[in-house]
Amino acid sequence: MKTILPLVVLALSTTVAAAPLVAVDVGHGIQDSGAISARGRTEFAFNRDFAGLLATTLRQRELGVREVNFDGRxxxxxxxxxAAEGSDFFISIHHDSIGEAWLLDWEWEGKPQRYTEVKRGYGIFVSAQNPDPATSLRCASAIGAMMRRAGFEPSTWHARKHQPADAENGVWYYDNLVVLYRTGLPAVLFEAGVIKHRDEELELLDPVRQARMADAVATGIAACLYVKAAD
Incomplete structure (x- = not known):
């Protein structure tokens, strides 16, 4: 036992050290809370909740996690x-909105709010200016494929403004996003859904659905990064 135990400890520590490290970024924050949902909740609140769940799910996949902007500061x-330097992959978590021209007025709990009926679904963005666009796109496509397999529908709305990277899986080019090109890491921005859509807002708040989405995203990231590590 005296000989075997140190070898076991060494093997475990080597496995942990070799595990890919994922930087999970909570989009927006205290100063800029992002979009406002159809019922008046901030995008930052949605982002923080899902990012926390995703971080937990990634750790269950035996991936390392670096939490970025979880306090919104x-x-x-x-x-x-x-803040993500030294990681193997960067994912920024967001929830989507829509332009003013597509918003309608309504009232929720005595307060005027705005909503849309024309846009819903997830979207994944990559930048061709990223230092590792091939890995960024491979991971984005893997995430999108797992999302679709889990029953989630990508939004087609982004075709109005963005070039397709892998439209079937809901992946689009957004070259000028700072978090995607001002980095040394492969990176994606994940829009979980449209919080201005009244029905989808409620779906995005459903804990069972949140868990299913986090599982799909984590599975896609794990598949992509472990394939890259094997290469």
């Missing part, structure tokens, strides 16, 4: 990739 977009 990183105000600079440039500081987010800097």
């Amino acid at each position: 990183i105000g600079s977009l440039h500081a987010r990739p800097q």
Whole structure:
């Protein structure tokens, strides 16, 4: 036992050290809370909740996690990739909105709010200016494929403004996003859904659905990064 135990400990420590490290960024924050949902909840609140669940799910996949902006205090977009330095992959968590022209008025709990009926679904963005666009796109496609397999529908709305990277799996180019190109890491921005859509907002708050989505995203990331590590 005296000989075997140190070898077991060494093997475990080597496995942990070799596990890919994923930087999970909570989009927006205290100063800029992002979009406002159809019922008046901030995007940052949605982002923080899902990012926390995703971080837990990634750890269950035996991936390392670096939490970025979980307290909402990183105000600079440039500081987010800097906080992720040393990681193997960067994912920024967001929830989507829509332009003013597509918003309608309604009232929720005595307060005027705005909503849309024309846009819903998830979206995944990559930048061709990222230093590792091939890995970024491979991971984005893996995430999108797992999302679709889990029953989630990508939004087709993004075709109005963005070039397709893998439209079937809901992946689009968004080259000018700071968090995607001002980094040394392969990176994606994940829009979980449209919080301005009244029905989808409620779906995005459903704990069972949240868990299913986190499982799909984590599975896609794990598949992509472990394949890359094997290469």
